[in-house]
Amino acid sequence: MMDYEFKIKTSNERTKVEDLFEFEGCKVGRGTYGHVYKAKRKDSTEKDKDNVKDYALKQIEGTGLSMSACREIALLRELKHPNVINLIRVFLSHNDRKVWLLFDFAEHDLWHIIKFHRAAKANKKPLMVAKGMVKSLLYQILDGIHYLHSNWVLHRDLKPANILVMGEGIERGRVKIADMGFARLFNAPLKPLADLDPVVVTFWYRAPELLLGARHYTKAIDIWAIGCIFAELLTSEPIFHCRQEDIKTSNPYHHDQLDRIFNVMGFPLEKEWEDIRKMPEHPTLIKDFKKSNYTNCSLIKYMDRHKIKQESKAFHLLQKLLLMDPTRRITSEQAMQDPYFLEDPLPNSDVFAGCPIPYPKREFLTDDDQDDKSDANKRQNQAANQQQQHRSSSLSTTNTAGSGDVAREPISALSCAAPAAAAPGPRLDRLDAEGLALAGLRGLRKRAASGSVDGWSGGGGGATASPDGVCQSCFGKFHDDTNGEEWIQCLSCSGWYHAKCQGLQAYLHTFQCLRCKQAAG
Amino acid sequence: MAGNFWQSSHYQQWLLDKQDLVRERQLDLQVLSEEEYQKLFIFFSNFIQILGEHLKLRQQVIATATVYFKRFYARNSLKYIDPLLLAPTCVGLASKVEEFGVISNSRLITTCSTVVKNKFSYAYTTDFPYRTNNILECEFYLLENLDCCLIVYQPYRPLIQLIQDIGNDEQLFSLAWRVVNDSLRTDVCLLYPPYQIAIACLEIACVILGKDHKNWFAELSVDIEKIQEITRYIISLFELWKTYEEKKDIQALLAKMPKPKQSPSR
Numbered sequence: 001m002m003d004y005e006f007k008i009k010t011s012n013e014r015t016k017v018e019d020l021f022e023f024e025g026c027k028v029g030r031g032t033y034g035h036v037y038k039a040k041r042k043d044s045t046e047k048d049k050d051n052v053k054d055y056a057l058k059q060i061e062g063t064g065l066s067m068s069a070c071r072e073i074a075l076l077r078e079l080k081h082p083n084v085i086n087l088i089r090v091f092l093s094h095n096d097r098k099v100w101l102l103f104d105f106a107e108h109d110l111w112h113i114i115k116f117h118r119a120a121k122a123n124k125k126p127l128m129v130a131k132g133m134v135k136s137l138l139y140q141i142l143d144g145i146h147y148l149h150s151n152w153v154l155h156r157d158l159k160p161a162n163i164l165v166m167g168e169g170i171e172r173g174r175v176k177i178a179d180m181g182f183a184r185l186f187n188a189p190l191k192p193l194a195d196l197d198p199v200v201v202t203f204w205y206r207a208p209e210l211l212l213g214a215r216h217y218t219k220a221i222d223i224w225a226i227g228c229i230f231a232e233l234l235t236s237e238p239i240f241h242c243r244q245e246d247i248k249t250s251n252p253y254h255h256d257q258l259d260r261i262f263n264v265m266g267f268p269l270e271k272e273w274e275d276i277r278k279m280p281e282h283p284t285l286i287k288d289f290k291k292s293n294y295t296n297c298s299l300i301k302y303m304d305r306h307k308i309k310q311e312s313k314a315f316h317l318l319q320k321l322l323l324m325d326p327t328r329r330i331t332s333e334q335a336m337q338d339p340y341f342l343e344d345p346l347p348n349s350d351v352f353a354g355c356p357i358p359y360p361k362r363e364f365l366t367d368d369d370q371d372d373k374s375d376a377n378k379r380q381n382q383a384a385n386q387q388q389q390h391r392s393s394s395l396s397t398t399n400t401a402g403s404g405d406v407a408r409e410p411i412s413a414l415s416c417a418a419p420a421a422a423a424p425g426p427r428l429d430r431l432d433a434e435g436l437a438l439a440g441l442r443g444l445r446k447r448a449a450s451g452s453v454d455g456w457s458g459g460g461g462g463a464t465a466s467p468d469g470v471c472q473s474c475f476g477k478f479h480d481d482t483n484g485e486e487w488i489q490c491l492s493c494s495g496w497y498h499a500k501c502q503g504l505q506a507y508l509h510t511f512q513c514l515r516c517k518q519a520a521g
Numbered sequence: 522m523a524g525n526f527w528q529s530s531h532y533q534q535w536l537l538d539k540q541d542l543v544r545e546r547q548l549d550l551q552v553l554s555e556e557e558y559q560k561l562f563i564f565f566s567n568f569i570q571i572l573g574e575h576l577k578l579r580q581q582v583i584a585t586a587t588v589y590f591k592r593f594y595a596r597n598s599l600k601y602i603d604p605l606l607l608a609p610t611c612v613g614l615a616s617k618v619e620e621f622g623v624i625s626n627s628r629l630i631t632t633c634s635t636v637v638k639n640k641f642s643y644a645y646t647t648d649f650p651y652r653t654n655n656i657l658e659c660e661f662y663l664l665e666n667l668d669c670c671l672i673v674y675q676p677y678r679p680l681i682q683l684i685q686d687i688g689n690d691e692q693l694f695s696l697a698w699r700v701v702n703d704s705l706r707t708d709v710c711l712l713y714p715p716y717q718i719a720i721a722c723l724e725i726a727c728v729i730l731g732k733d734h735k736n737w738f739a740e741l742s743v744d745i746e747k748i749q750e751i752t753r754y755i756i757s758l759f760e761l762w763k764t765y766e767e768k769k770d771i772q773a774l775l776a777k778m779p780k781p782k783q784s785p786s787r
Contacts, residue, residue: 001650002659003781006601010662064657065664070617073664074671078529090669092661151525 017091017100023057028362033179034061038105038362053169054105055088063097073101075153075180082171083144085164085178106176107167108359110137110160110229116359117236130173130353132345134233134314137165139336139347140175141226146332148177149219155180156217158225159205160232165351167361173350203257204228204240208268209326211254211261213280220326223335227321234314235306239264253281255288264302265324267294273325313340526714530670537595537711548598552779559761561778563706564644564771565590565604570702571640572612575632576624580702585673586615587705593666595711600779602659606651609633610659618671626653643768644775676701676719683723687737697726700755707754713747721751 021039029036037057044052060069076087091100120127130136141163148155155162157179164176203211207224214221231239242260262268267289268276276282299319300310308315317340320330330338341347526532549558566587573583589611593602609629616624630653637649664671680701684694700722704710709718720743727734 001603001606001655001781001783002662003601004783004785006597006781010665014665065614065617065660067617067623070614070671073669074618077669078525078672080528090664092665094658094661097657097661 011094014094015091017057017093017102021055021057021102025364027365028056030365032061033058035059038364039102054107056103056105058101058103060099060101065099069099072180073099076101079148079151079153081144081147083140083175083177084147085176103178104166104171104176106164106178107361108165108357110163110165110233112362113165113359114160114232114236121236127358128355129358130348130351130355132348132353133351134230135341135345136173136347136349136351136353137163137175137233138226138230138317139341140349140351141177141229142332142336144175144177145222145226146336148180149222149332153180154217154219155222155225158222158229159202160229163229167357173348173352173357175351203254204238204242206254206257207326208258208261208324209279210252211258212276212282212285213252214326215280218326219331220329223321223329223332224326226332226335227318230314230318230321231303234303234308234318237306239302253284258285258289262289262294263297265299265322266297267291268324272323273328275325275327313338313343316340526674526716529672529674530668531672531674532714534668534670535592535711536714539712542595542708542711545595545597548600549779553774553777556761557774557777559707560765560767560770561599561604561774562591562594563758563761564767564774565608566706567767568605568636568641569608569612570705572609572632572636575636576612576616576628578612578616579619581675581677582615582619583612584675584677584702584705585619586611588673588675588710589615589663589667591708591711593663596666598779600781602662603781604778605645605649606655606659607663609651610656610663613656614660614663614671626656629656644771674715676704676715676722679716679719680723683719687723687734690732693723693726693730693732696730697723700725703758704751704755707758709751709754713751717743717747718751721748721755724748725752725755 020042022042023037023039026038027035028038035058037059039055039057040052041055060066060072065073073087073090076085080086085103085106087101087103089102091102093100117127145155145158155177158177162177162179164178166172166174166176205225205228207214207221210217210221228239240257240260242257270276276285279285299322300315303315303318304310308318317330317335317338320338321335323329345353546558553561569587569590570583573586586608590604590608593607593611594604613624613626613629630649630651633651634649637645677698680694680697684690684697687693697719701719704718704722709721713721720738720741724738727738
């Protein structure tokens, strides 16, 4: 029983999130974790509206205090580090039982940044980036993870979408690690995973020991993921990209993902990873894989194909982060001492090192129930983005790109031009999914398999047209029919894609072909 | 958060001073004597302990729940929320924070009903009155009043380290551990950092068992005065226990306790 006057008193004292912040129609993220809005304080005066600080407001999915919400609040309340997202305040909305978390707003994240580079590369437009940007990013990621690890907090879900980078402002170009996988281990999913945001089920950053059935998350598992992110920053391609069908959460063993890892790294020798025999899924591994299939594979060759030489310090560090044997993998502390970080250019606290930021700002997502309002917002935001883009492209020629790391990569107007052609409905590239969206993995297969979809032709599993070349998204091979693989083709330039890679974008009617830039739908 | 007590919310926000406690309790101490107030908290700490044991929770989780409970009433009158509702709410919240698996609210309620009926019939003659929605509502108020500080440092971990240093002594360890459990029935968890509580509990255990570790204690660089203060709190609890018969007194105490009013007064 609760006291009436106590309720009245606390209710009068309580600040409501909607009284303090303006965020209607400003949704910038949507996932299993909930909704994220870009918010401004309501009490900021009209005059300084443009300079006023942005906040990120996260409305936690569902109502009340789930275990993951509890863990997130409990840990973030204690954690304080420049490279870890800072929880400013918690709002509890007693009426609808919603929980809101207030953070500083981060304009960028590595998922969007890498995507932008990839598009630029495909478009063969030079993209100038700050000298040593990759090094600065990696150093700050390691710094943040070292702080978490020394406090016995494991991230458990590191991937580009969870590495945020601050935009213009006092913390310009600073990495913020976000979305610690607070309860991934303990939450039995209420819904089948296919219904959820595929972000959750990305296996690309999973360490081999997890795929072989390791039962406990460790610091080494976070380090592997950092290695994957480092490689992806160096090459703009997810190093262990793998199609993501057959995802079963109950079983950690994932044949295709292991196959992909071995295709890049080579098959692990017993002397390189002695305890591999002790892994729960080792018998399955022996049954399913032949060492001889991977004799020509090595990280050296893979990175060499992407123009990263084996003599470079970057490669040496990468190799230590991506050791198959978790007991031999480098720690975050050791990694921060690596010679790579002592070599010029030195890591910078602003990863953009004062150079203009070429990446577009976050766009607002449209909600079915608030279309009119957010459309206006969207247009406004687009205008801002185009302006920004304009600025940066005119400046880019005056900035010299670094000789190492991300050298002269093509720049592209793609990300900014896209909204003009966009049809109403959810836009995929604004979602923080790893190339997929929450809008429905299931719908994809149907649409992609049943012939043409608005400028796209679907095929696979016995269709007459078979794809040639490589997937324009993942640059991976197409397998034969027996694999049951599905693929789609851009009708404008005839470029082929794995359905897994681009099919869902076609399904959403708003996809733009990465090769010819033709928008479908 | 193992290595980080000095930056924790526990250290920065939740080590209160004695004067704070006296001031905040004024409302309740108009109705109850200080001893009666303490007896009520002993009773509810026992309730949380037994509820936690029935739910098969680890001692760490039970201790965290007890600290939440004490922190709430360190800032609020007993009349604001019925402690019989707040106690299970604290247990539920602590089990979520400490990662020992979610206890469903229905299991929490069922266990409460069983515990009230089988273990505390000497205190409550009626059934456990609360349902899931009461717990859910209460949880928001609890979190709000804790200012979202959910990570609590306990004396158990420092105690383990101290015991290893003193030379593994199973008998000493298990007694000191139980003294730490007892310390949850006092205010020390609101007033002193956990490592000091651990040292005080170890010292008490040494005295009880007649083990002489004076030299070892002398080498610890701690504020001996603080340790003495903690020791006095715990010893006075033991003194109280000698004469106190909870089963006889508790019904009258619960009747006297300030209670919530569900509708506007006057």
